[in-house]
Amino acid sequence: xxxxxxxxxxxxxxxGEKVFLECVQDMDHENxxxxxxxxxxxxxxxxxxxxxxxxxxxxxxxxxxxxxxxxERFSLILESASTNQTSMYLCASSLLRYFxxxxxxxxxxxxxxxxxx
Amino acid sequence: xxxxxxxxAVILREGEDAVINCSSSKALYSVHWYRQKHGEAxxxxxxxxxxxxxxxxxxxxxxxxxxxxxxxxxLTASQLSYSGTxxxxxxxxxGTALIFGKGTTLSVSS
Numbered sequence: 001x002x003x004x005x006x007x008x009x010x011x012x013x014x015x016g017e018k019v020f021l022e023c024v025q026d027m028d029h030e031n032x033x034x035x036x037x038x039x040x041x042x043x044x045x046x047x048x049x050x051x052x053x054x055x056x057x058x059x060x061x062x063x064x065x066x067x068x069x070x071x072e073r074f075s076l077i078l079e080s081a082s083t084n085q086t087s088m089y090l091c092a093s094s095l096l097r098y099f100x101x102x103x104x105x106x107x108x109x110x111x112x113x114x115x116x117x
Numbered sequence: 118x119x120x121x122x123x124x125x126a127v128i129l130r131e132g133e134d135a136v137i138n139c140s141s142s143k144a145l146y147s148v149h150w151y152r153q154k155h156g157e158a159x160x161x162x163x164x165x166x167x168x169x170x171x172x173x174x175x176x177x178x179x180x181x182x183x184x185x186x187x188x189x190x191x192l193t194a195s196q197l198s199y200s201g202t203x204x205x206x207x208x209x210x211x212g213t214a215l216i217f218g219k220g221t222t223l224s225v226s227s
Contacts, residue, residue, distance in 0.1 A: 004158075033214045042119070042204065042219035043159070058214065059118070090158065092214075105149050106206065106215055108158040 004109035012115045019078040023091030032074035037088040081116045120207045122218035129225045137190040137221045139205030148188040149206040200225045
C-alpha cells in the first residue's frame with residue numbers, strides 16, 4: 001500500500017512565524033503535491049514537484065514556498081505565517097507525471113490542520 | 118479551471134440512489150473520484166480514462182463522457198458508510214496536478 005505521511009496532524013503557530021510542513025512518501029513516486037482545503041472551496045493546489053529540486057506553482061502559491069531535496073520528501077514552507085493561512089494542508093504523491101493507467105492516481109496523506117493565531 | 122460539481126449536497130435514506138456530476142470547461146484526459154470522511158484524508162475510489170469508459174466499484178460506478186467533458190458518479194442502494202464528501206479531480210494531460218471540484222457532501226441516514 002502507498003503510504004504518505006505528514007509530520008504533524010495539528011499545529012498552532014503565531015503570526016509571522018516561519019512554518020515547515022513535512023511530507024514523506026514511501027513508494028518511490030515521482031510527483032508530489034501540496035493542497036490546502038477550506039470549507040466550501042474544495043482542495044486548491046499550492047505547489048507540486050515532478051522531480052527532485054523541481055517545483056511548479058499551482059493555483060495559490062502566494063505566501064508559500066517548497067523544497068524537494070530528496071525524492072521521498074516534499075516540504076511546504078510558510079515564510080511568515082498569517083491568519084489567512086489557517087487551513088487543512090494535504091500532501092499527495094503519484095507514481096508518474098501523466099495519468100495513463102488505473103493505478104496512476106494521487107494518494108493523499110492524513111493532512112495537517114494548521115491554526116495561525 | 119476548477120471543475121464544477123453538482124449537487125453541492127445530497128441527503129439520502131439507506132437504500133436510495135444518488136448521482137454526482139462533475140463538469141469541466143477544459144478537455145479532459147482522465148477523471149479521478151475520491152471520498153473524504155470528516156477529519157480524514159481523501160480516499161481514492163476510481164479513475165476514468167478518456168474513451169467514455171464506465172467503471173464499477175461495489176455499488177459505486179462512474180462514467181466519463183469525454184465529448185461533453187463530464188463525469189458522473191453513481192451510488193446505488195446507498196449505505197451509511199457512503200456518507201462523506203465526494204470530490205472529482207480532473208486531468209487535462211498537461212503533466213500537472215489534478216484540479217479538484219469543491220466537493221459534494223452526501224449524508225445517508227437509516
